[in-house]
Amino acid sequence: MKQILSLVGKFLYFLMGWRFEPLPAYFSRKHVIIGFPHTCNMDAVRAFIGYRIIKRTGHIMVKKEWFFWPMSLLLKVIGGIPVDRRSSQGAVEQMAEVFNRRDEFLLAIVPEGTRKEIRTIRTGFWHIAKAARVSIVCWYLDNANKRARWLGEITPGENLGDDLVLIRDMYEKAGYRFPLDLKIPDNGGDNK
Numbered sequence: 226m227k228q229i230l231s232l233v234g235k236f237l238y239f240l241m242g243w244r245f246e247p248l249p250a251y252f253s254r255k256h257v258i259i260g261f262p263h264t265c266n267m268d269a270v271r272a273f274i275g276y277r278i279i280k281r282t283g284h285i286m287v288k289k290e291w292f293f294w295p296m297s298l299l300l301k302v303i304g305g306i307p308v309d310r311r312s313s314q315g316a317v318e319q320m321a322e323v324f325n326r327r328d329e330f331l332l333a334i335v336p337e338g339t340r341k342e343i344r345t346i347r348t349g350f351w352h353i354a355k356a357a358r359v360s361i362v363c364w365y366l367d368n369a370n371k372r373a374r375w376l377g378e379i380t381p382g383e384n385l386g387d388d389l390v391l392i393r394d395m396y397e398k399a400g401y402r403f404p405l406d407l408k409i410p411d412n413g414g415d416n417k
Contacts, residue, residue: 234277254329257354324357355381
């Protein structure tokens with residue numbers, strides 16, 4: 226079944242005029258995968274198709290309240306993971322626990338958090354990766370060249386600001402510019 230879905234995904238990318246780069250050597254069974262830019266709903270469609278192409282399941286965080294029947298069926302099919310925002314255990318800890326329980330887990334996060342113009346990005350992805358002791362893989366929807374690209378991998382260090390600069394530089398080298406007034410914490414502080 227995975228092979229068939231992979232072929233269907235490749236065909237859909239072909240119909241859209243897009244290319245999907247093969248998995249890089251550093252890709253493993255557990256990552257937080259961040260994606261830029263998030264400009265339209267088709268970005269999510271391309272991401273979900275991309276997971277089928279690589280024969281993997283990508284997961285997204287969804288408010289626990291959305292997991293009611295029949296919506297829960299759809300959310301589970303697309304890889305939704307319920308997050309209880311009222312829990313004393315925050316979203317970061319909940320996701321780190323999921324990473325620890327599973328042999329394979331790919332969590333997809335869009336740090337922009339919206340399709341609107343942004344001034345800053347959300348940094349929960351970094352906190353989750355650090356707590357789960359997994360790397361962050363940077364994925365880029367290169368709209369100009371119609372190509373889904375893997376830009377690189379970083380392991381969260383001790384300073385959030387330093388890692389955000391590395392991520393920003395990786396994307397800028399590929400041709401995506403973060404907002405000019407992007408706020409990068411200089412003290413490793415929380416910018417969730």
